[in-house]
Amino acid sequence: MNGSMKTKTLHMVQTAMLVALIVVLQILSTALSRAALLPFNLTLTMVPILVGALLYGAGEGAILGGAFGAVVMILGFTGYDPSCAPLIEQNVFAFVGICLIKGIAAGAAAGAVGMAMKKHTYLAALIAAVTAPVVNTGLFLLGMRLFYYETMTSWANGQNLIYYMFFVLAGINFLIEVGVNLALSPAVARIVRQIRKEK
Numbered sequence: 001m002n003g004s005m006k007t008k009t010l011h012m013v014q015t016a017m018l019v020a021l022i023v024v025l026q027i028l029s030t031a032l033s034r035a036a037l038l039p040f041n042l043t044l045t046m047v048p049i050l051v052g053a054l055l056y057g058a059g060e061g062a063i064l065g066g067a068f069g070a071v072v073m074i075l076g077f078t079g080y081d082p083s084c085a086p087l088i089e090q091n092v093f094a095f096v097g098i099c100l101i102k103g104i105a106a107g108a109a110a111g112a113v114g115m116a117m118k119k120h121t122y123l124a125a126l127i128a129a130v131t132a133p134v135v136n137t138g139l140f141l142l143g144m145r146l147f148y149y150e151t152m153t154s155w156a157n158g159q160n161l162i163y164y165m166f167f168v169l170a171g172i173n174f175l176i177e178v179g180v181n182l183a184l185s186p187a188v189a190r191i192v193r194q195i196r197k198e199k
Contacts, residue, residue, distance in 0.1 A: 011056065014052070014055070014195075015052065015063065018048040018049075018051060018052045018064055019067045021045075021048040022048050022067050022068050022071060023067075023071050025045045025047075025048070026043075026044075026045045026068060026071045026072060026075065027071075027075070027080070028044065029041055029042045029043060029044045029045065030075055030080060030081050033083075034081075034082070041072075041081060041083065041173070042173055042176055042177070043068075043133070043173060043177050044177075044180060045068050046106070046110075046129075046132050046133060046136070046177060046180075046181050047184050048064065049061060049064040049065055049068060049106070049107045049110060049132065050110050050125065050129060050132060050181065050185075050188050051188055051191055051192060052064045052107075052111075053107055053110035053111035053113075053114050053132075054110070054111070054114035054121070054124060054125060054128060054188065054189075054192045055114075055192055055195060055196070056111070057111045057112070057115045058107075058108040058111035058112045058115065059108075059111065060107075060111055061106075061107030061109070061110045061111030061112075061114075062104045062105075062108040062111070063107070064107050065103035065104045065105065065106050065107025065110075066100060066104045066107070067103075068103040068107070069101070069103030069104060070099070070100065070103075072084075072099045072103070073095070073096055073099040073100065076088055076095065086151055087148060087151070090147075090148060090151055091148070094143065094146075094147035098139070098140060098143035101143070102135070102139035102140050105135050105136075105139055106131075106132045106133070106135040106136035106139075109128075109131050109132060109135045110128040110131055110132040111128075113127050113131050114128055114192075121189045121192055121193050121196075122186065122189040124189070125185040125186070125188045125189035125192065126182065126185045126189075128185075129178070129181035129182050129184075129185040129188070130178055130181070130182070132181065133174055133177040133178050133181060136177075137170050137173070137174045140170060141165050141166070141169070141170055144165065144169070145165070152165065152169070
C-alpha cells in the first residue's frame with residue numbers, strides 16, 4: 001500500500017470513528033435532556049466535529065456536521081426524541097432541512113476557521129469552539145422563526161417571543177454547548193496536533 005492510499009485509509013477510519021462518536025454522544029445528549037425535562041436537547045456532539053474539522057477542513061466538518069444532523073433527524077422520526085414530534089407533524093420538510101443545514105454549516109464553519117488558522121492550533125480550536133455553536137444555534141433559531149412561528153408562539157405562552165427564543169428555547173443549550181467546547185478546546189487542540197505529527 002503506497003503512502004497516498006495509507007493516508008486516505010487513515011482518513012476514512014478517523015472519519016468513521018468520529019461519526020460513531022457523534023451517534024453515541026447525540027443519543028446520550030437526548031437521553032439526558034429528556035431526563036432533565038429540557039425544552040430542547042443538549043448538543044454535546046460538537047467536540048468530535050471540531051476534531052475532524054480542524055484536522056481536515058470545511059469539507060470534513062460539513063460531513064461530520066451532516067452526520068450530527070442526520071442522527072438528530074432519525075431520533076426525531078423514531079420517536080426517541082419526542083420534542084421533535086410537533087415539528088415533524090407541522091412541517092416535515094422544514095424539520096429535515098433545519099436538522100441537516102445547521103449541522104453541515106456549523107461543521108463547515110469550524111473547518112474554515114481551522115484551515116484559516118492552521119499554524120495556530122490552540123487559537124483555532126478556541127475560535128472554532130465558539131463559531132460552531134453560534135452557527136448551529138443561529139440557524140436553528142432562524143429556521144424555527146421562518147417555519148414554526150405559530151408553534152413557538154404557542155410554546156412561549158404569552159412571553160415575549162424574542163426572549164423565549166434566545167433565553168428559553170435555545171439559551172441553556174447554547175451556553176452549555178459553548179462552555180463544554182471551550183473547556184475541551186485545549187484537549188481538542190492537543191489531539192489535532194498529535195494526529196498531524198503522526199501523519
